[in-house]
Amino acid sequence: MHGKVAIITGSSRGIGQAIALELAAKGASIVLNGRNTQRLAETEALIRQYHDRVISVCCDVSMKEGGKELIDRALEQFQKIDILINNVGVSMRGTVAEVNPDVFKTVFESNVLGTINPTIPALPYLRETKGSVVFISSLAGIRGLPLLSAYGASKMALRGIAESIRIEEAKHGIHVGLIYVAMTEIAHNKEAIGADGAMVVLETRKNRKVQSTEFVARAVAKNIRQRKFITTLSGLGKLNSFLQSRFPSLVERIILMNMKKFEEGSK
Ligand SMILES: NC(=O)c1ccc[n+]([C@@H]2O[C@H](COP(=O)([O-])OP(=O)(O)OC[C@H]3O[C@@H](n4cnc5c(N)ncnc54)[C@H](OP(=O)(O)O)[C@@H]3O)[C@@H](O)[C@H]2O)c1
Structure with missing residues (x-):
């Protein structure tokens, strides 16, 4: 990583940080x-424990102007880009029957446009440096899950975008990474979008089996180092991916039998 310039969207807390x-x-x-200057300043201070080659760009990447501002500011400061990690993403809760259609709009603006706007x-x-563009997806991007329709659909869209870029940019040597992240510890007061469109604060995941944000970060660094396409995290994620590709109706039956767990897990 020495000498490389990395942009990480949504890096003021959580997995991005x-x-x-x-x-x-x-x-x-x-x-x-990120969009909050205070959280950015706190994260910048943590980075400065390692070195001073850090800037914060406070902008909303779900807007076209925000994506461009992020890239322009990075180039102005460091004159090149080696790595872009598209980490911004918001989740939602609710069945398709109960969800306000605007929830789909908000989720896609954040998770899909928020990815394409900086990319x-x-x-x-990235062509000049033969660099990496990495997309942070979720196990919900492998198959549709209950209560997460808009979120899962937006993460599935990332696969389509990633596959297109891989082919289009093959001649330029750009590495494309897609990380299927399993349930991970969350920042205090992390929010998701409720069925009515209002934000809801998620419960802490202290007593649940979750991955640490550091574990996810190491997996992302390894994906970049090895220039791998897909990295699927957790044993459950790998099993889900394998079964979904060969026995999708079995996966559906398993999910139906575990609906209670999904309802609990979505809190
Ligand atoms: N946590 C999990 O269990 C889990 C599992 C699978 C996948 N993932 C994926 O991992 C990624 C990060 O998740 P997380 O749990 O770390 O989320 P998080 O704690 O909510 O952090 C999101 C980060 O993105 C920033 N952000 C949000 N919207 C933005 C926007 N439009 N423009 C710029 N910055 C924005 C937030 O800062 P501001 O609010 O200050 O802007 C924050 O720094 C997401 O793509 C998520 O879908 C997470």
Whole structure:
């Protein structure tokens, strides 16, 4: 990572922050992003424990202008881009029958446009460095799960985008990574979008089997180092992926038998 410049969207807390710290510890210059200046300043201070090659770009990547501003500011400061990690994402809760259609709009603006808005202006610069563009997906992006329809659909869209870029940019040597993240510890007061469109605070996951944000960050760094396409996290994720590709109706039956767990897990 020494000499590399990495942009991580949504890196003022949670998984994005852990990825920024992991890459900084390995020597990369870091471009942080988020919409809250205080959280960004706190994260910037953590990065400075490793080195001073860090800037924060406070902008909303779900807007076209935000995506461009992020890339422009990174280039202005560091003159090149080696790694773009599209981490911004918001989840939702509710069955399709009860969900307000606007929830789909908000989730897709964040998770799909929030990914494509920085990626498009970054691609010409990633060609110059034969760099990496990484998409942070979820196990909900492997198959549709109850109560997570809009979220899962948005994460599945990332696979389509990632596959297209892999083929389109093969001649330019850009590495594309897609990380299927399993349930991970969450920041205090993390919110998801409720069925009516209002934000709901999620319960802490202290007593649940979850991965640490540091574990996810190390897996992302490994994906970049090995220039792998797909990284699926957790044994359950790998099993889900295998069974879904060969025995999808079995996976459906297992989910139906465990509906209670899904309802509990979505809190
Ligand atoms: N946590 C899990 O269990 C889990 C599991 C699978 C996949 N994932 C995926 O991992 C990624 C990160 O999840 P997380 O749990 O770490 O989320 P999080 O704690 O909610 O953090 C999201 C980060 O993105 C920023 N952000 C949100 N919307 C933004 C926007 N439009 N423009 C710029 N910054 C924005 C937030 O800061 P501000 O609010 O200050 O802008 C924050 O820094 C997401 O893509 C999520 O879908 C998470």
